[in-house]
Amino acid sequence: GAVVSQHPSRVICKSGTSVKIECRSLDFQATTMFWYRQFPKQSLMLMATSNEGSKATYEQGVEKDKFLINHASLTLSTLTVTSAHPEDSSFYICSVRDRGGEQYFGPGTRLTVT
Amino acid sequence: GQNIDQPTEMTATEGAIVQINCTYQTSGFNGLFWYQQHAGEAPTFLSYNVLDGLEEKGRFSSFLSRSKGYSYLLLKELQMKDSASYLCAVRDDGNNRKLIWGLGTSLAVNP
Numbered sequence: 449g450a451v452v453s454q455h456p457s458r459v460i461c462k463s464g465t466s467v468k469i470e471c472r473s474l475d476f477q478a479t480t481m482f483w484y485r486q487f488p489k490q491s492l493m494l495m496a497t498s499n500e501g502s503k504a505t506y507e508q509g510v511e512k513d514k515f516l517i518n519h520a521s522l523t524l525s526t527l528t529v530t531s532a533h534p535e536d537s538s539f540y541i542c543s544v545r546d547r548g549g550e551q552y553f554g555p556g557t558r559l560t561v562t
Numbered sequence: 563g564q565n566i567d568q569p570t571e572m573t574a575t576e577g578a579i580v581q582i583n584c585t586y587q588t589s590g591f592n593g594l595f596w597y598q599q600h601a602g603e604a605p606t607f608l609s610y611n612v613l614d615g616l617e618e619k620g621r622f623s624s625f626l627s628r629s630k631g632y633s634y635l636l637l638k639e640l641q642m643k644d645s646a647s648y649l650c651a652v653r654d655d656g657n658n659r660k661l662i663w664g665l666g667t668s669l670a671v672n673p
Contacts, residue, residue, distance in 0.1 A: 482660065482661075491663045491664060494660055494663075539602075541604050545659075549610075550607060550610065551595070551607070551661060553605050553606070554604060556602075556603065558602075
């Protein structure tokens with residue numbers, strides 16, 4: 449299966465700053481990557497679908513100006529949380545989908561906004 | 563609307579068998595997935611069903627009935643490390659074929 453990495457694994461930032469999270473597909477060229485958010489004891493919530501070379505498709509209720517997604521290459525997608533606030537503290541997970549339709553997840557990034 | 567139901571919590575004993583059920587009502591269907599997620603970690607893929615029937619993979623098996631909108635994950639010979647959350651997800655048949663997630667079943671395996 450595909451190997452997916454995320455960086456950083458944990459980040460603490462101050463309210464009002466921006467944080468960039470990288471998602472890399474290490475052994476597979478991913479035309480589509482997904483970004484999820486998960487609050488404690490809740491299920492995964494899809495934030496957006498990231499397509500290489502085009503604009504991301506955001507789910508209803510997700511602010512595209514706050515959560516900037518760039519999928520500049522077939523192996524890298526980035527999620528930038530702009531002007532972060534404490535309520536943005538969450539577990540952010542990316543995943544890639546292979547040609548067979550299976551989704552593989554990165555290890556996640558734990559964001560804490562103080 | 564889209565709806566996926568699974569029990570919130572289950573407990574079982576080490577060495578036993580446990581069945582985790584999932585029912586779904588979705589506008590489209592292009593496969594059902596089961597994922598395992600340990601606390602603080604990302605989900606890991608367990609199984610995929612797109613046709614009716616049972617798929618067996620080691621200690622884990624998954625069953626699907628499309629006419630009933632029903633699936634189950636069967637875990638045999640339970641081990642302590644199987645304590646985790648088990649997520650049921652249905653892939654829709656839209657352009658992006660995104661996954662629709664259940665809330666997960668938290669399984670506690672006791673000695």
